[in-house]
Amino acid sequence: MNYLDKVNFPIPRTPYFKPNKMQVHEIENIERHSTDKNGIESKDGSLISRRRFFNYLGGGIAVVMVSGPLQAFNQPKTSQLERFDDDQIAAWLHIGEDGKITVFTGKVEVGQNIRTSLTQIVAEELQVPVQSITMIMGDTDLTPYDRGTFGSRTTPTINTKLQKVAATTREILLDQAAEKWKTKKELLKVSGGKIVNTKNQNSIEYGTLTKGKKIVHPIDVNVKVTPATQWKIAGKPEQKVDAERIITGKHQYVSDMKLPEMVYGKILRAPTIKSNLQSANVDIAKSMDGVKVVREKDFIGVTGPDLQTAIKAINSIKAEWNISEQPSKGEIFDYFKEKASKENNQNVTGNLNQGFEAAEKTLKASYTIDYIAHVPMEPRAALALWEGEKLTVWTGTQRPFGVREELAEHFGIKEEMIRVIMPDTGSAFGGKHSGEAAIEAARLAKAVQKPVKVVWTREEEFVWAYLRPAGLIEINAGCAKDGTITAWEFHNYNSGDAGLESLYTMPNKTTNFHWIDSPFKQGSYRALAATANNFARESHINEMARMINMDPLEFRLKNLKDDRMKDVLNAAAKAFGWKNRKPAENHGFGIACAFEKAGYVATCAEVVVDPTTDEVKIVRVSEAFDCGTVINPHHLEGQIVGAVIQGLGGALFESIDFENGKILNPKLSQYRVPRFKDVPPIEAIIVDNKVLPSSGAGETPILGIAPAIREAIVSATGIKLYTMPLVPNGKVTKEIKP
Amino acid sequence: MELTVNGIKHQIKSDSKTSLLNVIREELNMTGSKYGCGEGVCGSCTVLLDGNAVRSCIVEAGEASGKQITTIEGVSESEKLHPVQQSFLKEDVFQCGYCAPGMVMSAVGLLKKNASPSEEEIIEAMNGNICRCGEYPKIVKAIQQVSQG
Numbered sequence: 001m002n003y004l005d006k007v008n009f010p011i012p013r014t015p016y017f018k019p020n021k022m023q024v025h026e027i028e029n030i031e032r033h034s035t036d037k038n039g040i041e042s043k044d045g046s047l048i049s050r051r052r053f054f055n056y057l058g059g060g061i062a063v064v065m066v067s068g069p070l071q072a073f074n075q076p077k078t079s080q081l082e083r084f085d086d087d088q089i090a091a092w093l094h095i096g097e098d099g100k101i102t103v104f105t106g107k108v109e110v111g112q113n114i115r116t117s118l119t120q121i122v123a124e125e126l127q128v129p130v131q132s133i134t135m136i137m138g139d140t141d142l143t144p145y146d147r148g149t150f151g152s153r154t155t156p157t158i159n160t161k162l163q164k165v166a167a168t169t170r171e172i173l174l175d176q177a178a179e180k181w182k183t184k185k186e187l188l189k190v191s192g193g194k195i196v197n198t199k200n201q202n203s204i205e206y207g208t209l210t211k212g213k214k215i216v217h218p219i220d221v222n223v224k225v226t227p228a229t230q231w232k233i234a235g236k237p238e239q240k241v242d243a244e245r246i247i248t249g250k251h252q253y254v255s256d257m258k259l260p261e262m263v264y265g266k267i268l269r270a271p272t273i274k275s276n277l278q279s280a281n282v283d284i285a286k287s288m289d290g291v292k293v294v295r296e297k298d299f300i301g302v303t304g305p306d307l308q309t310a311i312k313a314i315n316s317i318k319a320e321w322n323i324s325e326q327p328s329k330g331e332i333f334d335y336f337k338e339k340a341s342k343e344n345n346q347n348v349t350g351n352l353n354q355g356f357e358a359a360e361k362t363l364k365a366s367y368t369i370d371y372i373a374h375v376p377m378e379p380r381a382a383l384a385l386w387e388g389e390k391l392t393v394w395t396g397t398q399r400p401f402g403v404r405e406e407l408a409e410h411f412g413i414k415e416e417m418i419r420v421i422m423p424d425t426g427s428a429f430g431g432k433h434s435g436e437a438a439i440e441a442a443r444l445a446k447a448v449q450k451p452v453k454v455v456w457t458r459e460e461e462f463v464w465a466y467l468r469p470a471g472l473i474e475i476n477a478g479c480a481k482d483g484t485i486t487a488w489e490f491h492n493y494n495s496g497d498a499g500l501e502s503l504y505t506m507p508n509k510t511t512n513f514h515w516i517d518s519p520f521k522q523g524s525y526r527a528l529a530a531t532a533n534n535f536a537r538e539s540h541i542n543e544m545a546r547m548i549n550m551d552p553l554e555f556r557l558k559n560l561k562d563d564r565m566k567d568v569l570n571a572a573a574k575a576f577g578w579k580n581r582k583p584a585e586n587h588g589f590g591i592a593c594a595f596e597k598a599g600y601v602a603t604c605a606e607v608v609v610d611p612t613t614d615e616v617k618i619v620r621v622s623e624a625f626d627c628g629t630v631i632n633p634h635h636l637e638g639q640i641v642g643a644v645i646q647g648l649g650g651a652l653f654e655s656i657d658f659e660n661g662k663i664l665n666p667k668l669s670q671y672r673v674p675r676f677k678d679v680p681p682i683e684a685i686i687v688d689n690k691v692l693p694s695s696g697a698g699e700t701p702i703l704g705i706a707p708a709i710r711e712a713i714v715s716a717t718g719i720k721l722y723t724m725p726l727v728p729n730g731k732v733t734k735e736i737k738p
Numbered sequence: 739m740e741l742t743v744n745g746i747k748h749q750i751k752s753d754s755k756t757s758l759l760n761v762i763r764e765e766l767n768m769t770g771s772k773y774g775c776g777e778g779v780c781g782s783c784t785v786l787l788d789g790n791a792v793r794s795c796i797v798e799a800g801e802a803s804g805k806q807i808t809t810i811e812g813v814s815e816s817e818k819l820h821p822v823q824q825s826f827l828k829e830d831v832f833q834c835g836y837c838a839p840g841m842v843m844s845a846v847g848l849l850k851k852n853a854s855p856s857e858e859e860i861i862e863a864m865n866g867n868i869c870r871c872g873e874y875p876k877i878v879k880a881i882q883q884v885s886q887g
Binding site: 110111112113237239240242243244246247248249250251252253255256258306307308375376377378379424425426427428429455457458634635638639641642643644645646667668669673674675676677679682 | 752753756760763764767768769770771772773774775776777779780782809810811814819823826827830832833834835836837838839842860861862864865867868869870871872873874875876877878
C-alpha cells in the first residue's frame with residue numbers, strides 16, 4: 001500500500017519555485033513545498049514518523065496530559081504504548097468506559113481556537129456535550145503525525161478528517177447497539193452520549209457499549225456526515241475550551257512549567273546573526289555557585305539553579321566576535337536587486353509585448369516592504385529532559401513533529417527516542433516553526449544531566465528567531481480604455497511567491513520571483529508573501545483604475561470572473577457604503593481584495609489626514625470574508641478582526657530597523673505594535689455559505705488592510721505611498737518613490 | 739524580606755533588587771503573571787500594589803515590601819470569579835490567552851479608580867497592555883459590561 005496516497009500534503013500554488021537547497025533559515029519552504037522529505041523516510045529508508053506513532057489508551061491519559069508537567073514522570077514507558085495506523089479510528093479518537101471522549105491530533109493550538117472548533121465538529125457528529133471531549137494536541141508520542149499547524153490548513157484538512165472519524169464512530173456505535181439489542185439500526189439514534197432506541201426508549205451510554213475498548217476500525221471516507229444546515233453544536237459560537245483556566249492564570253505555557261531538579265539555561269548571543277566567536281572568557285561564570293558552563297565550539301551556554309543566577313552568569317561572560325559586513329536598512333532594496341539569483345523563476349501566460357501594444361494606458365511602479373517581526377506575546381521557550389537516551393522536550397512550536405526531526409538530526413539519534421510536546425504557546429503567527437530553544441535546552445540538558453528550561457528574552461525573540469521577509473516588487477501593467485487589464489509584468493524580489501498569482505483575468509502576464517540570500521533569517525509570517533504581493537498588486541490596480549478614471553470597485557469587478565470574489569467585494573462595499581457615501585473633507589476611502597488559501601477577502605477603509613499635522617488616523621474598516629462553512633462564528637470574527645489589527649501594524653508603522661546587519665530596535669519600547677489606541681471600529685462581514693467546504697481563516701483576512709489604507713490615503717490627500725509601512729512616524733509626507 | 743501576596747505573608751529569599759515578577763513567578767511559583775518584554779511596556783506582568791496596577795517586571799521586590807500585592811491568582815476574593823473575569827468569559831475574549839492575566843489586572847485596577855469609565859477612558863487606561871492576537875475590541879466591550887452590570 002502506498003502510504004503517500006493517504007498523507008495530506010499542502011498543495012503549493014506556485015510549484016515552479018525550487019529552492020537551491022533546504023536552507024535552514026528558509027523556514028517558509030517547509031510550509032510551501034511538498035517535496036519535504038524530512039519525516040517521510042528515516043536515514044535507513046524505513047518509513048517511521050509519517051505512519052507509525054503511539055497511542056496510549058485508558059482513562060488515565062487525559063488526566064496525565066492536562067494536569068501539569070509534574071505528572072511527566074508518571075507518563076507511560078514507550079513499550080506500553082500501542083501503535084495504530086492513521087487510517088484507524090483508534091489513532092484519532094477513543095471513548096473511555098466512563099463515556100469521556102479523547103481526540104488526538106498533531107495540530108496545535110496557538111490562539112486560532114482550533115482546539116474549540118475541532119471539539120465542536122466531533123461533538124456534532126457524536127451528539128455529545130463539548131465538555132465531554134478532551135483534545136490531546138501536538139504530542140509526537142500520542143498524536144498522529146502532522147507536518148505542522150500553518151497554511152490555514154487545519155480546518156480544511158483535520159476538521160474534515162475528525163468529522164469523518166466521529167461520524168464513522170457514530171455508525172459503529174449504532175451498529176454495535178443494533179446487534180446488542182437485536183434490532184434495526186434505523187430505529188436507533190444518537191443523543192446526549194447515548195444510543196437511544198426510538199421504539200422503546202431503551203438507551204445505552206457510549207462508554208458502556210464500548211467498555212472502553214480501542215476502536216480499531218478503518219475511517220470510512222464516504223461516511224455520511226451531518227450537513228452544516230443541520231448543525232446544533234458546530235456552526236455555533238461555542239466558548240473557547242479551557243477559557244476558565246486562562247482567565248484565572250492557571251493555564252501553563254512552556255515558560256511557566258517546572259520540573260523537579262530543573263535548572264535554567266541561558267545562551268551567549270553574538271552581536272549580529274552573522275558574527276563568529278573569536279574568544280570568550282567564562283571564568284566568572286564557572287566560579288559561580290551552582291552554575292555550569294557548557295561550551296561546544298561557538299555554542300556557549302550556562303545553567304543555573306534559578307533564573308537570576310543564570311542571567312548573572314551569562315552576562316559575566318566576556319566575548320570577542322568577528323562581525324562580517326552586512327547591509328543596512330537604507331540600502332536593502334538595492335541589495336536585493338544586486339544579489340537577485342540569476343535563476344529565472346517565471347510564470348508566463350500569453351504574450352506580454354502584445355499585451356502592452358493593446359494597452360491604452362500603462363503604469364510602472366515599485367513597492368517596498370520592510371522586514372517585520374512576529375512579536376508573539378510569549379517568546380520562545382523549551383523545557384528539555386533526558387532520561388537515559390530518551391529525550392522529552394516541551395516547547396512552544398507550530399511544528400512539534402518538525403522540531404522532533406530537528407532534534408533527531410542535531411543529536412544524530414532516532415526520532416523514536418524523542419518526544420516533543422506542545423502544551424500551548426503564547427501565540428506564533430508563523431514565527432514558531434523552528435525549534436531553536438528546543439535544541440538549546442536539549443543541548444544544555446544533555447551536558448548537565450538535569451532538566452533545563454530555556455526561555456528567550458524579548459530581545460532574543462526579535463534577533464534570533466526569524467523575520468517576515470522584506471521585499472521589493474516591480475510592476476509594469478497596461479489596460480484598455482474599458483478597464484480590462486491587457487498586460488501584467490510582476491517581479492518580486494525576496495518576499496516570496498505566495499500570492500504571486502491572483503484571480504484577475506490577465507491574458508498576457510509574466511510573474512517572477514527572484515530569490516536572494518537574505519542577510520536576515522526570514523521565514524513564515526501570517527499569509528507569507530501574499531501580504532506583500534497583494535499590497536503591491538492591489539495598490540497598482542487602484543492606480544490603474546484612477547489612471548482611466550474608473551471606480552476601483554468597478555475596475556475590479558470588470559477584471560474578475562470568480563463569483564465568490566465578486567460577492568465578497570460587493571458585501572464589503574455595501575456594508576461600508578462605498579457607493580452611497582462620500583468621504584468628508586480630509587477623509588478618504590480605499591478598497592482592496594484578495595484570494596488566498598481558498599478564502600476570499602475584501603476590505604474597505606476610511607482614513608482622515610489632519611491637514612495641519614499630517615497625521616493619519618483610521619476612521620473605520622469594513623471587511624468581508626468568505627471561507628465557506630463556518631465552524632465557530634465568534635472565533636472566526638476574532639480571527640478576522642485580529643488579523644486586521646495585526647495587519648494595521650505592518651501597514652502603518654511596523655519595521656525592523658538595522659545597520660550593518662545589527663537589529664537596532666529589538667525591544668517593545670522601540671518596535672511599535674498595534675495597541676488599544678490604534679484600533680478603529682472594525683466591522684467583520686462573514687459570508688457563511690453552508691454548502692461550501694470550510695477553508696482556513698488564519699491568514700487571508702490580513703491581506704486587504706494595507707492596500708485599502710494606502711488607497712484611502714491617496715483618496716484623502718492625493719499622496720501616493722509605495723512602502724510598507726506606509727507612515728512609520730504616523731504622518732503622511734510627500735510621496736516617496738523607492 | 740517579607741512580601742504580602744494575595745493576603746498571605748511570605749518570607750522571601752531573593753535579593754530585594756530582584757524584580758517583583760521574578761519573585762512571584764520563580765520563588766512563589768505563581769506563574770499567572772507573565773513575562774512579555776522585561777521593560778514594563780507590554781502589561782503581561784501587571785499586578786496590583788495596594789490596588790494600583792503596576793508592571794511587576796520593573797518593580798523591585800523590595801519596593802513592594804509592606805504593600806498589598808494582588809496577582810491574578812488572588813484577584814477573586816471568593817470561590818467565584820471576579821466580575822472582570824466573569825465578563826471576559828462571557829464575552830469569550832482571548833485567542834492565545836497569554837495577555838489575559840495582565841489584561842484582567844489592568845482592568846481591575848482601572849475599575850477600582852473609575853467604576854464607570856467611558857470607552858475613551860478604558861482605551862487610555864488599557865493602552866499599556868498589548869494583545870498581539872488583536873482582541874482589543876472584545877476586551878473593551880468586556881470591561882464596559884462590567885461597569886454597566
